[in-house]
Amino acid sequence: MPVSVLDVFKMLPGSNCGECGQPTCLAFATQVIKEGQELERCPYLPEEQAAAAAAVKSQQAEGMGRRRESVAIALEALQEKVAPLDFAAIAEGLGAVYGETGGRPYLEVPYFGRILRIFKDQVQYPPGSRSNPWEAIFLYNYLASQGSRPLTGDWIAFQSLPNSVSKVKTLERLQRELAEQLQGRKTGLLEKIAALRGELTDLGEDAEVKAVFRPLPKVPILFLFWDADSGENFPAQVRFLFDAAVADYLDLESLLFLVESLAQRLQEAA
Numbered sequence: 136m137p138v139s140v141l142d143v144f145k146m147l148p149g150s151n152c153g154e155c156g157q158p159t160c161l162a163f164a165t166q167v168i169k170e171g172q173e174l175e176r177c178p179y180l181p182e183e184q185a186a187a188a189a190a191v192k193s194q195q196a197e198g199m200g201r202r203r204e205s206v207a208i209a210l211e212a213l214q215e216k217v218a219p220l221d222f223a224a225i226a227e228g229l230g231a232v233y234g235e236t237g238g239r240p241y242l243e244v245p246y247f248g249r250i251l252r253i254f255k256d257q258v259q260y261p262p263g264s265r266s267n268p269w270e271a272i273f274l275y276n277y278l279a280s281q282g283s284r285p286l287t288g289d290w291i292a293f294q295s296l297p298n299s300v301s302k303v304k305t306l307e308r309l310q311r312e313l314a315e316q317l318q319g320r321k322t323g324l325l326e327k328i329a330a331l332r333g334e335l336t337d338l339g340e341d342a343e344v345k346a347v348f349r350p351l352p353k354v355p356i357l358f359l360f361w362d363a364d365s366g367e368n369f370p371a372q373v374r375f376l377f378d379a380a381v382a383d384y385l386d387l388e389s390l391l392f393l394v395e396s397l398a399q400r401l402q403e404a405a
């Protein structure tokens with residue numbers, strides 16, 4: 136089985152000291168798996184993790200070259216698709232703000248609380264933020280949707296989306312891993328929800344914690360959490376629900392990327 140972000144995260148000390156250049160161990164683990172960052176950047180990797188570290192290196196050696204190339208190709212194809220769009224006309228439908236600088240149109244899009252300035256050939260991050268080619272792919276996918284359909288206000292499960300069968304397991308794994316991390320940590324979770332500007336809500340089922348996140352203006356995600364009940368032998372559970380129009384804004388892969396990004400941020404509550 137390939138080494139996952141969570142596998143790397145479990146290898147790290149978890150002290151969030153920031154010496155690797157990332158604010159948290161989880162952010163560093165994500166970089167290692169998604170961008171081929173060297174594990175040695177963490178000076179505190181325990182010696183007993185040497186074998187696991189070798190597995191990460193061999194996975195990076197096998198896949199990263201190919202992966203970088205395919206990311207660059209996908210990004211270029213999406214930028215070509217977005218190039219003819221009239222940014223001024225699609226801004227409102229995407230919840231974005233239109234602007235121009237030096238004759239170059241751009242859209243300002245709030246993304247997890249940061250304002251990104253997206254040109255037709257470049258995503259500009261706020262000072263101090265790192266660029267991420269995976270994120271750029273998913274943002275151009277959002278723009279390419281042109282925001283043509285209003286949100287419905289109806290919440291649906293991932294498996295209700297067309298052609299989602301092959302990806303349902305990925306979402307289920309994300310939900311299961313997040314539930315394990317959050318078990319018994321409801322207070323930290325509530326603090327994290329507030330920090331991420333999630334809105335507590337009465338929507339949805341009888342979950343103990345219910346919050347709506349808007350990582351992108353037109354892609355709200357309803358997060359539901361049930362903590363473990365030892366008396367009933369009931370493990371903690373997490374579910375993510377989506378607006379019924381979500382498929383008009385993001386393809387399934389991009390949606391999973393967004394949920395994974397949200398889950399990583401919520402895991403930091405643990």
Ligand code: SF4
Nearest residue numbers: 151152153155160177
């Ligand atoms: S240097 Fe290591 S321990 Fe410190 S934040 Fe980075 S990964 Fe975590």
